[in-house]
């Protein structure tokens with residue numbers, strides 16, 4: 292087998308066998324096939340695509356390139372949730388304890404903020420003492436005791452994905468549906484998830500800007516995951532405006548707690564409940580969405596999900612008492628109010644611009660090695676469809692330092708659109 296033949300075959304629209312894909316991936320990971328040939332192959336895939344079968348082969352080969360988390364001996368059902376990333380998306384913090392409360396175990400392995408999108412690990416680590424680098428034993432222990440555990444990806448999960456993703460990043464080949472599918476599913480399968488609910492987001496703050504692209508990705512994830520023997524559901528949700536009123540690490544933990552106490556913003560609740568209801572079906576706890584919604588709402592009212600969330604905070608090293616005391620008081624001294632300059636309706640708050648401003652503030656990062664701030668963030672006092680008078684506060688902005696505040700403010704100002712006509716409410720899901 293020669294790599295040059297595999298490249299030219301794909302370049303001309305051919306369909307590769309599992310052996311050919313394995314030759315390429317394993318050769319690259321093993322240092323036998325050079326980066327320039329894999330880069331050429333990635334570009335061929337970018338233009339020619341892959342069949343569902345080829346995508347499943349690539350996923351399996353990437354999965355087999357590393358270790359798998361062993362959940363043997365822990366009673367299920369297990370269901371994980373994965374979001375394609377957005378701004379203000381704290382739904383994992385709500386869904387994990389909520390599902391645990393109805394008897395579904397959630398082995399949640401999350402990522403960090405990168406670019407304009409937030410990361411669950413950074414949010415959790417804003418709780419003083421909270422650890423997200425659990426050993427497998429600690430991860431299993433949390434799953435058994437609280438019904439869920441939250442950790443970061445270990446080094447030995449899908450190493451082929453790490454190498455291929457880094458190459459895609461510098462060869463303009465990230466935005467390929469089959470490559471994204473294999474990248475996400477190989478990691479999720481390695482993490483022991485046999486059932487998964489995907490939140491595939493679309494809109495300015497999402498990875499996929501167009502709903503049609505998000506829909507193609509959702510279909511590809513469902514078809515490939517199903518072909519690999521996993522149970523998969525996918526929801527398309529709007530990410531044109533930040534989700535909820537809080538964007539920022541500790542601010543989002545606070546808002547997640549509000550949701551667990553029944554006082555959360557309606558949009559966060561709607562998306563969280565829809566995803567949780569789908570997970571209830573996958574986990575065999577409900578036969579339809581309505582039943583799943585009912586089950587989740589009832590459980591929230593019981594207070595058990597909040598209790599489990601706080602139990603998890605303590606188990607993973609966070610100071611639960613401190614968290615509850617700091618709530619609404621733990622704020623950066625670098626703060627400013629952004630005021631409306633006209634009497635008008637807010638017609639849009641651009642999630643991408645808010646997320647980008649968040650990088651200057653210290654919510655997110657441009658490079659993986661950059662540090663984030665627990666206190667940086669934005670509290671949206673108004674959202675689209677609401678009326679504001681001149682001088683009324685639209686957002687309260689918190690930064691890691693004065694320079695961050697100065698750089699973020701023009702972007703945040705620009706993120707808000709005003710108009711005389713009240714905008715129509717867009718559906719959040721679907």
Ligand code: URA
Nearest residue numbers: 465470471472474475
């Ligand atoms: N997220 C991933 O994990 N992989 C991709 O390829 C894109 C987004």
